[in-house]
Amino acid sequence: MYYALTLLSVVMFGGCFYLNDAYRRAHGSGLVVSLQYSLLSSLAGLIVLLLVNGLRFEFTPFTLLMALAVTVNGKLYSYCSFKALDKINLSLYSLFSMLGGMALPFLQGIVFYGEPMTFAKAACIVCIAAALALTVERGEKKRGGTWYYIGVFVFNGMSGVLSKLFTEAPYPKAGAAGYSVLICACGVAMSVVLLLPFWMRGATRRPTWRGVLAGSSAGALNKVANFILVAALAHMDASVQYPMVTGGVMIVSTALCFVNKTKPSAKELWSVGLAFVGMLALFVIPM
Numbered sequence: 001m002y003y004a005l006t007l008l009s010v011v012m013f014g015g016c017f018y019l020n021d022a023y024r025r026a027h028g029s030g031l032v033v034s035l036q037y038s039l040l041s042s043l044a045g046l047i048v049l050l051l052v053n054g055l056r057f058e059f060t061p062f063t064l065l066m067a068l069a070v071t072v073n074g075k076l077y078s079y080c081s082f083k084a085l086d087k088i089n090l091s092l093y094s095l096f097s098m099l100g101g102m103a104l105p106f107l108q109g110i111v112f113y114g115e116p117m118t119f120a121k122a123a124c125i126v127c128i129a130a131a132l133a134l135t136v137e138r139g140e141k142k143r144g145g146t147w148y149y150i151g152v153f154v155f156n157g158m159s160g161v162l163s164k165l166f167t168e169a170p171y172p173k174a175g176a177a178g179y180s181v182l183i184c185a186c187g188v189a190m191s192v193v194l195l196l197p198f199w200m201r202g203a204t205r206r207p208t209w210r211g212v213l214a215g216s217s218a219g220a221l222n223k224v225a226n227f228i229l230v231a232a233l234a235h236m237d238a239s240v241q242y243p244m245v246t247g248g249v250m251i252v253s254t255a256l257c258f259v260n261k262t263k264p265s266a267k268e269l270w271s272v273g274l275a276f277v278g279m280l281a282l283f284v285i286p287m
Helices: 002-027 031-052 061-085 090-113 119-135 146-168 176-200 209-233 238-257 266-281
Strands: none
Touching (some): 002 061, 002 209, 002 238, 031 061, 031 176, 061 090, 061 176, 090 119, 090 146, 090 238, 146 209, 146 238, 209 238
16 A cells, blocks of 8 residues: 555655746746745645645644755755756756655665665665766856766755654654644744845745745645655655666656657657666565
């Protein structure tokens, strides 16, 4: 059942990539745009998750601390995502994001939580390195996006790391749904505080209806998908769950690229395929 729930979250995350790019194309990139997007997506996620949690609001000091850490990490990831998507297409962006989302929780589970290291996992790491090498293009650094690519890799990876920390911590804490609600609430509050100076100076612009629809849909999908992962993580190893998510989202997001204006190149398709083989076929399927 928990494998099926993880696969459901994969489909949701894949849709988020497309909706994030749609919002960026409608409104551009930058700090104010990313904060407006974060406010919109957190508010949509809060409404949906409150309904999922039966309109209950759960609180413990540890849950609040972790929710704040997740919110800050999410703000940084959102900003880097918008800037990175100005430099690279959706397929390549998803590669950086999902490799980070797999690699950091993968290493965390093995190094700090005693999850077994197998031959399949070693082969998976080799395939990841080869997939990353395929994405390197001459002159890519001249486009000025290197630090944003690194940010996408690290901050998406930290999302899984923080989820594992919360799940395994022995302190009093809320359930998965209550934790997800608190994350959304922190996201709304922090976005309002950070946007307030821009609102006072009139330095923001009203989102379009298309942007509101894309941003709120992406927020609801993302928050629910993360809630599903946190709930399933209590019954699965991180070094199993996150490769499943990574390989699956690569397939979904690359497929969605074909309905976008920025088509993936042959090299990027080979890279995504190799990463999928390494993280799904070589790892999840027993060898």
